[in-house]
Amino acid sequence: MTAAIVTDDCKAPRVPAQDPLPKSTVRWYGMGQAAEGIKNYAFASCLLFYYTSVLGLSGSLAGAALMVALAFDAVTDPMVAVLSDRTRSRWGRRHPYLFLSALPLGLFFYLVFVPPEDLAATLHLSEQWALFGWLVLFAVLTRASMTLFHVPHMALGAELTDDFDERTRVVTSRSIASVIGTTLVVAGYFLLLAAMQSTEYPDVRLNPLPYSYFAALFGVIMVLVVFSSAWGTRDRIPLLRDPDAMASSRGVLASMLRDMREALSLRSFRALFFGFTLCYLGFGVTTALGTHNALYFWHVSIETQGLLGITVVCGSLGGMAFWKKVAERTDKKPTFLAGLSCFMVFSAPPLLLKAHGIFPAEDSPVYVPTLMAISFLYSFGIASAMVVVGSMMADITDEDELKFGRQREGIFFGALSFATKAAGGLGIVIAGAAYDFVGLYKGLDPADASAEISQMLGLISGGVILTLVGLSFIIFIRYDLTRERHAGIRASLDAARSRSL
Numbered sequence: 001m002t003a004a005i006v007t008d009d010c011k012a013p014r015v016p017a018q019d020p021l022p023k024s025t026v027r028w029y030g031m032g033q034a035a036e037g038i039k040n041y042a043f044a045s046c047l048l049f050y051y052t053s054v055l056g057l058s059g060s061l062a063g064a065a066l067m068v069a070l071a072f073d074a075v076t077d078p079m080v081a082v083l084s085d086r087t088r089s090r091w092g093r094r095h096p097y098l099f100l101s102a103l104p105l106g107l108f109f110y111l112v113f114v115p116p117e118d119l120a121a122t123l124h125l126s127e128q129w130a131l132f133g134w135l136v137l138f139a140v141l142t143r144a145s146m147t148l149f150h151v152p153h154m155a156l157g158a159e160l161t162d163d164f165d166e167r168t169r170v171v172t173s174r175s176i177a178s179v180i181g182t183t184l185v186v187a188g189y190f191l192l193l194a195a196m197q198s199t200e201y202p203d204v205r206l207n208p209l210p211y212s213y214f215a216a217l218f219g220v221i222m223v224l225v226v227f228s229s230a231w232g233t234r235d236r237i238p239l240l241r242d243p244d245a246m247a248s249s250r251g252v253l254a255s256m257l258r259d260m261r262e263a264l265s266l267r268s269f270r271a272l273f274f275g276f277t278l279c280y281l282g283f284g285v286t287t288a289l290g291t292h293n294a295l296y297f298w299h300v301s302i303e304t305q306g307l308l309g310i311t312v313v314c315g316s317l318g319g320m321a322f323w324k325k326v327a328e329r330t331d332k333k334p335t336f337l338a339g340l341s342c343f344m345v346f347s348a349p350p351l352l353l354k355a356h357g358i359f360p361a362e363d364s365p366v367y368v369p370t371l372m373a374i375s376f377l378y379s380f381g382i383a384s385a386m387v388v389v390g391s392m393m394a395d396i397t398d399e400d401e402l403k404f405g406r407q408r409e410g411i412f413f414g415a416l417s418f419a420t421k422a423a424g425g426l427g428i429v430i431a432g433a434a435y436d437f438v439g440l441y442k443g444l445d446p447a448d449a450s451a452e453i454s455q456m457l458g459l460i461s462g463g464v465i466l467t468l469v470g471l472s473f474i475i476f477i478r479y480d481l482t483r484e485r486h487a488g489i490r491a492s493l494d495a496a497r498s499r500s501l
Contacts, residue, residue: 021161021170028232029160030173032098032153035222035229037181039109039146040424042218043139044287046189046211048428050113051135052435053292054208056442061132063432069139070425073418076147078256081414084152085407086255092237093410094152094159098230101149106223108145112138113215143421149226154413156233158394159240164486165328167391172324175386176317181225183313188217190306202445205291205302241407259411262404268481269396269412275476276389277419279340282468283382284427286347289461292435296449297354297457298371299362307368308375315376319383331483332388332395337476339384340469346378348466355458390416392479395486402489434460 047066051057080097087093115134157170192210201207263269294305319339327335353359360367393416397409438456440449 020166025160025233025236026170026173028229029153029157029170030175030177030229031232032149032226032229033174033177034181034184035105035225036146036150037178038185038218038222038225039105039142040178040420041182041185041287042109042113042214043142044284044424044427045290046185046214047112047139048288048431048435049205049291050208050211051131052432053295053440053442053444054206054211055115055131057128057131057135059432059435059440061128061432062135062435063429065132065135065139066425066428066432068136069143070422072140073143073147073421073425076144077151077414077418077421078260078411080147080151081155081408081410081412081417082255082259083410084155085410091234092240094156094240095230095234095237097148097152098156098226101145102223102226102230105142105145105149105226106219108138108141109222110215110219112142114212147417147421151410151414151417153229154390154393154417155409156240157390158397158409158413160236162398162490164395164483164490167394168324168327168332168387171390171394172320172387174390175320175383178386179313179316179320182316183310184221185218186306186309186313189214190302190309192217193302202443202447203295203302205295206443256411259408260415262406263400263411263415266396266399266403268392268399268479269415271476271479272389272392272396273415273419275472275479276385276416277423278468278472278475279343279385280420280423281426281430282347282465282472283343284424285430285461285464285468286378286427287424288428288431289434289457292431292440293351293457293461295446296440296444297351297454297461299446299454300368300371304368304371308371311372311375312379315379316383316386318376319380320387322380323384323387326384327388327391332392333476333479333482336384336388336392337473339381340473340476342381342384343378344381344466344469346374346381348462348469350374351458351462351465355455355462392481395481398486398489398493399481402492430464 043066048059048062051062051065052059084093084097087096089096091099112135115131154174157174158167160170161167189210192213193204193207196207196210196213197204198207198209204210291305294300294308300308323335323339326338350359360370390413393412394409397407397412400412401407434457438453438460440453
C-alpha cells in the first residue's frame with residue numbers, strides 16, 4: 001500500500017494518485033451513475049407528463065411541488081456534502097452513505113409514481129391538493145435519497161485520481177453509465193406502453209397503468225446498481241483520504257456556510273456552477289416538455305417518439321467518445337463551449353422554425369429523418385458537459401486545497417449535484433407553467449389540440465432554451481482553470497508533500 005503523506009498540521013494524510021486506476025475500479029465506480037440517470041430521466045421526462053396529462057394535476061401545482069422539493073435540496077445537498085467530508089468510519093468517508101441510500105431510493109421512487117387511486121380518481125379541488133401533497137412528499141424523499149448517494153459518489157470520483165486527463169476518463173465512465181441508465185428507462189417505458197395498449201385511451205401514453213410497473217422495475221434496478229457500485233469499490237477505501245483536522249472543528253451548519261463562502265470566492269467555481277446551472281436548465285425544459293411536445297407539437301407516434309429517444313441516446317454516447325478525445329488533446333473549457341454551441345444550434349432553432357411554419361411538412365418523407373438528425377446532434381453537443389464538467393469540478397478542488405489547505409471534495413460536488421437538480425427542477429416548473437399557459441389538460445387527444453397550442457409550445461420551448469443557454473455562455477467564459485494552470489497547482493501541492501517528508 002502506498003504510504004500516506006501529511007502536508008501540514010491542518011491536513012489529513014493524502015494518498016498519491018494511482019496511475020492508471022484499475023479498469024475494474026473505474027467500471028464499478030461508474031456503474032453507480034446509472035441510478036442517477038434512471039431517476040433524472042424519469043423525473044425530467046415522465047413525472048410532469050404523468051401527473052398532468054395522465055393524473056390531471058394542474059401544471060402549476062405539479063411545478064410548485066417540484067419547487068418545494070428543490071428547496072429541500074438547497075439544504076440537503078450541502079449538508080450531505082459536509083457530513084461526508086467529515087465522516088470517520090472503517091468504511092471511509094463516502095461509502096457509508098452509498099450503502100445507506102440504496103433501499104430508500106428504490107422505495108421512494110416507486111411511491112412517487114404510485115399515488116393511492118382515490119387521489120387521482122376525480123380530482124376536484126380537494127383531490128388536487130391531496131395529490132399535490134403526495135407528489136411533494138415523495139419527490140422530496142426520492143431526491144433526498146439520491147443526494148445521500150450522489151454527492152458522496154461524485155466526491156469519491158475526485159479522490160480516485162489527481163491526474164488532469166484521468167479525471168476526464170473517470171467522469172466519462174460515470175457519464176456512460178448515466179446514459180445506459182437513461183437507455184434502460186427509455187426502452188422500458190416504451191416497451192411497457194407497447195405491451196399495455198388499451199382502447200380506453202386515445203393514446204397509450206395517457207394510460208396510468210404502465211407507470212406503476214415502470215416505477216417498480218426501475219426502483220429495483222436502482223437499488224441493485226447503487227449497492228453494486230458501493231460494494232465493487234470498497235477495496236479502494238484504505239487508499240482514500242481521511243477527514244482533515246479542520247473538518248470537525250465547527251458545527252455542520254457553520255461548516256456549510258464557511259465552505260460555501262470560500263468556494264464562491266473561487267472564480268472558476270462561480271463560473272462553472274452558475275454557467276452549468278443555466279445550461280442544464282435549458283436542457284431540463286427540453287426534457288420536461290419532451291412528451292408534451294412529441295404529442296402536441298411534433299405530432300409523432302409513440303413508435304417514432306421511442307425511435308427519437310434511442311437517437312438521443314446514440315448521440316450522447318457518440319458525443320461522449322468524441323468530446324473526451326477533444327478534451328484530452330486541447331482543454332476542458334473550449335470543449336464544453338463547443339459542445340454547448342452544438343446543443344444550442346440544434347435544440348432551439350428547429351422549435352422556433354417549425355412554430356413559424358419553416359420546417360418540413362409532417363407528412364413529408366424527410367420529416368422523421370430530420371427530427372432524428374436534430375435529436376442526435378443536440379444530444380451529441382450536450383454530451384460535452386457530461387464528459388468535462390465533473391472533471392473540471394475535481395480540478396477546482398485542487399485549487400481550493402492550495403488556497404485554503406482543505407480537502408473537502410464533498411462541498412463542491414454537493415454544489416454540482418444541487419446545480420443539476422436545480423436545473424431539472426426549475427425546468428419542470430417552467431414546463432408546468434407552460435402546460436397551463438398554452439391550454440393543455442388531462443386526456444387531451446392530440447387530434448383535438450388546436451394549432452395555437454402547438455405553436456405556443458414551440459415558441460416557449462425554443463425561446464427559453466435560446467435565452468438560458470446564451471446566458472450560460474456569458475458566465476462560463478470567466479472560467480480560468482486551464483490545463484497549464486492546473487499543472488502549476490498540482491506541482492505546488494506535490495512540492496508541499498515533498499517538504500513534509
